[in-house]
Each structure stands twice: as structure tokens, then as C-alpha cells.
Amino acid sequence: MTNSVVCKFGGSSVANATQIEKVRRIVADNPQRRFVVVSAPGRVQKNEEKITDHLLNIATRGQHFRDSRKSISATESKQAVIDRFSGIISDLEIEGNDLIESLKTDLEPNLDGDKRIAFLASRGEHYNARIIARYFQRKGMEARACLPEEFGFLVTDSYLDAKVEEPAYENIAVLDQEETDMVTVIPGFYGVTEAGEIAVFSRGGSDLTGGEIAYAIDGDKYENWTDVSGVLESDPRIISAARAIPRLTFKEIRLLSSKGVNVFHLDAMLNCRKRKIPIHVRNTNHPEAAGTQILNERVPEEGVVGIARLDNMAYIYLEKDMLCEEVGFTATLLKIFQSYGINTYHYPTDKDDIAVLVKQDDLKGSINDLRRAIEKQLKPDFMDVVYNLSVITPVGLGLKRNSYPLVDAINALGEHHIPIEMIDQSPSQICFHIGVSQAVADDALNILYRVLINDTRA
Numbered sequence: 001m002t003n004s005v006v007c008k009f010g011g012s013s014v015a016n017a018t019q020i021e022k023v024r025r026i027v028a029d030n031p032q033r034r035f036v037v038v039s040a041p042g043r044v045q046k047n048e049e050k051i052t053d054h055l056l057n058i059a060t061r062g063q064h065f066r067d068s069r070k071s072i073s074a075t076e077s078k079q080a081v082i083d084r085f086s087g088i089i090s091d092l093e094i095e096g097n098d099l100i101e102s103l104k105t106d107l108e109p110n111l112d113g114d115k116r117i118a119f120l121a122s123r124g125e126h127y128n129a130r131i132i133a134r135y136f137q138r139k140g141m142e143a144r145a146c147l148p149e150e151f152g153f154l155v156t157d158s159y160l161d162a163k164v165e166e167p168a169y170e171n172i173a174v175l176d177q178e179e180t181d182m183v184t185v186i187p188g189f190y191g192v193t194e195a196g197e198i199a200v201f202s203r204g205g206s207d208l209t210g211g212e213i214a215y216a217i218d219g220d221k222y223e224n225w226t227d228v229s230g231v232l233e234s235d236p237r238i239i240s241a242a243r244a245i246p247r248l249t250f251k252e253i254r255l256l257s258s259k260g261v262n263v264f265h266l267d268a269m270l271n272c273r274k275r276k277i278p279i280h281v282r283n284t285n286h287p288e289a290a291g292t293q294i295l296n297e298r299v300p301e302e303g304v305v306g307i308a309r310l311d312n313m314a315y316i317y318l319e320k321d322m323l324c325e326e327v328g329f330t331a332t333l334l335k336i337f338q339s340y341g342i343n344t345y346h347y348p349t350d351k352d353d354i355a356v357l358v359k360q361d362d363l364k365g366s367i368n369d370l371r372r373a374i375e376k377q378l379k380p381d382f383m384d385v386v387y388n389l390s391v392i393t394p395v396g397l398g399l400k401r402n403s404y405p406l407v408d409a410i411n412a413l414g415e416h417h418i419p420i421e422m423i424d425q426s427p428s429q430i431c432f433h434i435g436v437s438q439a440v441a442d443d444a445l446n447i448l449y450r451v452l453i454n455d456t457r458a
């Protein structure tokens, strides 16, 4: 079946009845929008918790919010989840007592460990999809909810970071062949293992579900609906003047997402790229806005198209004479990080030194053991750990043939007396990374936005 558009609506687009009505209008507006992937209800107010976070708090018996300023018990989270869904059902004026009863049972699962966390985390998407399908029906739309556990959205049994298994694609294709006039509502974020257990993708994983459905049915387009008018030039919470980027390549969005632009899940575009399915990031609150098209190719007219930023980073710095001539030194070093489950972001290296950039939270609890392992296996002359770093990454295909933005960035930061802690160009040459102290990161981002994007506009 061709001519299908897969639409994914994020948590902010399905947070309450008003938002869900906007979703219905968007779906009804184009008969090609036959697959609708929904997230769990997100934030209505800025300082509110997402339903998924409440569910994780229930799963971890009140530990999930421990590091945040709020202290919310598991019992309070349970009530918050029930209240939110009851409110949505009543505001949408649909019959939903059965759903609330079933939700209450699901909130007391007889499961332990990661299986318990995954099952509970998935319930936000699960119940929202069932509610939204009912609402569509009440408004006269031919619609059905299709649940991953029923149609066989098969995933691996890494319960909190599942990956899609090949047979899932055939099972999704079957959905596409039946009931072709219907709108199919699918909960995002989770799948089912061969043993019939629920496993979730990493956070933000409903984007991934949308991308996988689009790939499986070879859709014409994957629309990703959110609360901003596309992928913006930089984080709108810091750069209020940031505008939507009209076109991006898969490579550019992947770089931006991996370096902190979290409007779109890092892996959601991988299979779409394989089948050349264009992705369109759009605003549920402003469907008339042009949004951002993500395509295989584009002709760049500018140097930098967007600037990402990763906060709370740290680096481990090592010095050792002739380090670069010691075959296997970097491999051993990275293996040590791997053995502690720590993801490494960059490792700029030179003749006698190397630095490994990581998320500083990932060092919690293991930094002393990690240092000991490095000392024992690699015997560095000197080792230091630098915390509270922010890594700012300007991205753009145009950088490949134009290195002036790199010079401009360094000059502008110098003029404003912002010390550069680290600098590194990616091998693809379409982005570079500048590390600055967290304390001056907002200033640095503002300066770089001005000099690399704003001032270069015609």
C-alpha cells in the first residue's frame, strides 16, 4: 500500500483534550495520514512532570525524582497518572471506565527489575493510544488502536533500550494491507519481546516507533508533530530569536541530535534514510507553519545551519610521552570506559596526550575505579578530570568548503574573553565542537549564534 503518511505526535501534542482535538483535525485534514503514532501525555505546563516520568517514579518506588528538587512519592505519581487519564477521558466525552480500571490493574504489575520498569513506562503510550482511537471514532472517523503486544512489534529483550527485530516489519506491513480506509493509532515507545514481555526504547523513543512504521510500510512521508515549528537553529529556551531550519539532511539532523538537539530522537531517521522517506518536523499548534524537511540531499547556501549544545560534560585528560606511538593505547582506554558502561563522545588526541569527553553524570559512582583501572593498565604520566563543561557544536554541510566560520567562532569568543577549554573538528568537516565552562555557556551560545547564523543572513 503506498500513499501513506505516518504521523507521530509527541507528548506535548497529546497532553490533554484540547491538544488531542488539534491532532484529530490534522489527521482528518489529509486522508493519507493513515498511521498515527502517539506518545504518552507530556507537559501541559512547563514545570509539570511528563506521565512517563510519573510511571518511572512508580516503577522505581519513588526514586525517579530523587535528584530533582521535587520529592514525589510513588503513591502520588500513581494518583497523578490516574487523574490525568481520567481528566482526558472526561474532557473528550468518551466512555472510558473500562480503561481506567485496566490502568489501575496495570499500575500494580507482578514484575521485577527492568521488566517492571519497562512495562510501567509503556503504559502512558498504551492508554493514550486507546483513548485517542476512541475519540476519533466518537467524532465519526474510521479508526482503530493497534497495540504492539497484539500485532507483534517485535523487539529485543534489552528491556530499557530495545531494538527492533526484523519480523516486526512484516507484522507492521500486514497492518498496512488490511483495513486500508482506517486510521490506525499506534502507541509509540515500546514493543514486545518474543516471550511476550514489554520492552521500551530509550527516552524519546516514540519518534523511533514512527520512523520504523514509516520504513515498514514504505510510507511516502514521516511527519513528526511537536510543539515548535520545526528543528530550530538553536535551543529556543536560550536563543529566543532561533528560527526553524527549512531543510536539513539526515546527516545534519543526526549530528545535531547527537550533540544535544533533542527535538528528534537520534536513531529515528536511520531506516527512513535507507528508504529515502522524507521526514517533516511540524508544529501541532501551528500546522500552517512550514516546519523542517529532512532529506537525503540539499544544496547548502550557508556555512552553519544550526548550533547544538551538550551540557554537564566532563573530560578525562591523560599525558604520557609518545602515547600516540603506543599501538592500542586509545583502544585500551576506550575499552576501560566501555567496561564501566560509559559512553564516550570525543577523544581529541596528540603526540603525548589524549582527552576523553563523557557525560559527567556517567562518572558518578565509578570515577575512582575508572581512574585506578586507567593507571594500572596504561600508566599515564599525568591524569586529570575536568568537570562542568558545555560542548557547543555548530553544524552545516556548507562548513565542508568553508572554514571561515571556525575562525569567526574562535575570534568572537576571544573578543568576549570567553576561554575555550576544548576544540575539535569532526572528520566529516561539517561540524566542530567548542568546549567552554558551563558557567559561560549561555553567553558563548549567544555569541556563536550571532556571529555564525544571525550576522551571515543576507
Ligand SMILES: Nc1ncnc2c1ncn2[C@@H]1O[C@H](COP(=O)(O)OP(=O)(O)O)[C@@H](O)[C@H]1O
Binding pocket: 009, 010, 011, 012, 013, 039, 042, 204, 225, 226, 227, 228, 230, 231, 232, 233, 234, 235, 236, 237, 260, 261, 262, 263, 264
Ligand atoms: N534546536 C531545537 N529545535 C527545536 N526544539 C528544540 C531545540 N532544542 C531544544 N528543543 C526543545 O525540544 C522540544 C521538543 O521536543 P520534545 O519535548 O521531545 O517534544 P514532543 O513532546 O513533541 O516529543 C521543544 O519544545 C524545545 O524546547
Ligand SMILES: N[C@@H](CC(=O)OP(=O)(O)O)C(=O)O
Binding pocket: 009, 010, 011, 012, 039, 040, 042, 050, 052, 053, 124, 188, 189, 202, 203, 204, 205, 206, 207
Ligand atoms: N513518553 C516517552 C517517549 C516519547 O517519545 O515521548 P515524547 O514524544 O514526549 O518525547 C518519553 O517521555 O520518553
